[in-house]
Amino acid sequence: MEPEKVRAPNIRDVARLAGVSYQTVSRVLNDSPSIRPETRQKVLDVIEAVGYRPNQAARALVTSRSRTIGVLTSQSAHYGPTTSLNAIETAARDAGYRLSVTTISTADYASTRAGLDYLMSQSIEALVVIAPQVRVFDAIHELSVGVPFVTLESTGRDPGHSLSVDQTEGARLAVRHLIDLGHSEILHISGPQDWIEAEARMQGYLQEMNEAELRTRAPVLGDWTAHFGYYAGLELLRFRDFTAVFCGNDQMALGFMHACREMGLTVPGDISIVGFDDIPEAAHFLPPLTTVRQNFVEIGRRAIAVLLGELGGQPDQNHTPITPELIVRASTSRVVVR
Template sequence: MSSPEQASEPERVRAPNIRDVARVAGVSYQTVSRALNDSPSIRPETLARVQTAIEELGYRPNQAARALVTSRSRTIGVLAAQTVHYGPATSIQAIETAAREAGYRLSITNISSSEYASIKAGLDHLMAQSIEALIVIAPQVRVFEALNDLQVAVPFVTLESTGLNSAHSLWVDQIQGARLATRHLIDLGHTEIMHISGPQDWIEAEARMQGFLRELGDADLRTRAPILGDWTAHFGYYAGLELLRYRDFTAVFCGNDQMALGFMHACRESGLSVPGDMSIVGFDDIPEAAHFAPPLTTVRQNFAEIGRRAIEVLLGELRGDTELSHAPVQPELIVRQSTARLA
């Protein structure tokens, strides 16, 4: 006999299980299991009844239990570094959305450094979770050099443009994006253009710098040594204060939007108008870029498309598809009010 205290406790609600689905659908639990695992032997009308029962009960399959039965984890591993920055963080968000829509989940491991031991430890951790495929998001060339030496036993893609893993790479064309930004300034009549780059060992920073230099070279314009930055608005601000002491240029292409924001701040403190005295272009098109003062002209990267393509390629490889496109995603120049024709 229960005590009054026990009797007053609310009854704990049990989550629906596979047998509940079978009961509501009027089928065996083995049939429900076949439906959950996409068995070709199940009839369409039976599958429809099971799906209706699942929705009615709010049933969620136990992924761990399914992995034991099917020998499939339906998990994609992500080996990532420097996810605090906008680009990598947004890529992971886009990949997670695309994976979820395809019925997969992500297991994300952030490596503590780009040293070989850290990369190997991160990869070993993911493989121990029986991942079916792998995505590598890391900013530095040496990460991919180390990856080349490791034996990756599952289909994988890398979000980089070094060419070290051309058969596995997906990327937004960073060089083309930088060329678009630089060409825009040239078309506005600017001939003295500075570039504030990202860190020297970052893949994207190097590619954007190369695009800038190539476009200036094709236009037969004088090239200046790019300033190596660190992606922060803080750096853009102090670099701007120093560069504007001489003011022997009329436009600047910043390697990302945060450094462009800092440079705008330096222009205001120096009594210069943007774009009247100085035209500024950024890169990434972060959500705040349209609300800078003035709104920032920048290069937009389609992170959602990269996420979709990464999952599409991996699922294709899991199916044995040999006709997979690794063509780079093209960037887009977004023209706003931070650039103007040279007076």
């Protein structure tokens, strides 16, 4: 004979144990200001004791609020987008919201439209868009979103809705560091051509080199992987007419370090290397990697703050790009004159 299933406590159980009406419990759950503090605490104590969990769908029907923020993101397992999503989820949860996330398989208009339609069918109250390609944001602006939204993009084309780390300034910090160490022949290994962050970091490299009146080289277009950094390094190091490399992310920097070791070169004795992102492993590369750190926690906090401000009728207009930080470690040193 199968054991009888234990029924989860409901709102009427809480009301009975607290000695109040179920309407009072509902008001406590909806944070009504009309509830006396001692009554509120008594109900909360019972909720905690019995492990009651409100039915979110039922609450949405009663309050006309889903307490849900939608996230439209692209297919990507890269450190930056994934960490941004984690930071947004934490900030949303701290504010009493949950996320509904949908991933678009391609960056075309139809896929973006389908993803947005799905999120709107979930009665989301606000929207965050995380995508690497400009055309996704073009599609978003062509569609009628209908809820407060913020995009994590660094193009600067829509300052009223965008929020990002200043990718261009981060790249300039990296290149300026190498120039200050005496390097004048500096290569840049970029990310994919259609990625917003890759383009911004490339522009930062070019701007800083031009401002220092140094020779710029055509950036090498990569794919963010250590595999690419390794094989690009094997090819570029055959000529070695440079003393430093600014890699578009830490993984490509790792691959380039591997190529240096394989060709009998030392980092930073022969080649100085700077990455971008400051992934958790960067401090443990051999040698530890000089890189640019992005504050993904702050991105998540501010994205949710902007949306909550709009939902509450008090728009937060602080869309100023977040300044990244140069983290100097052992992969860079002063240029050696030979």
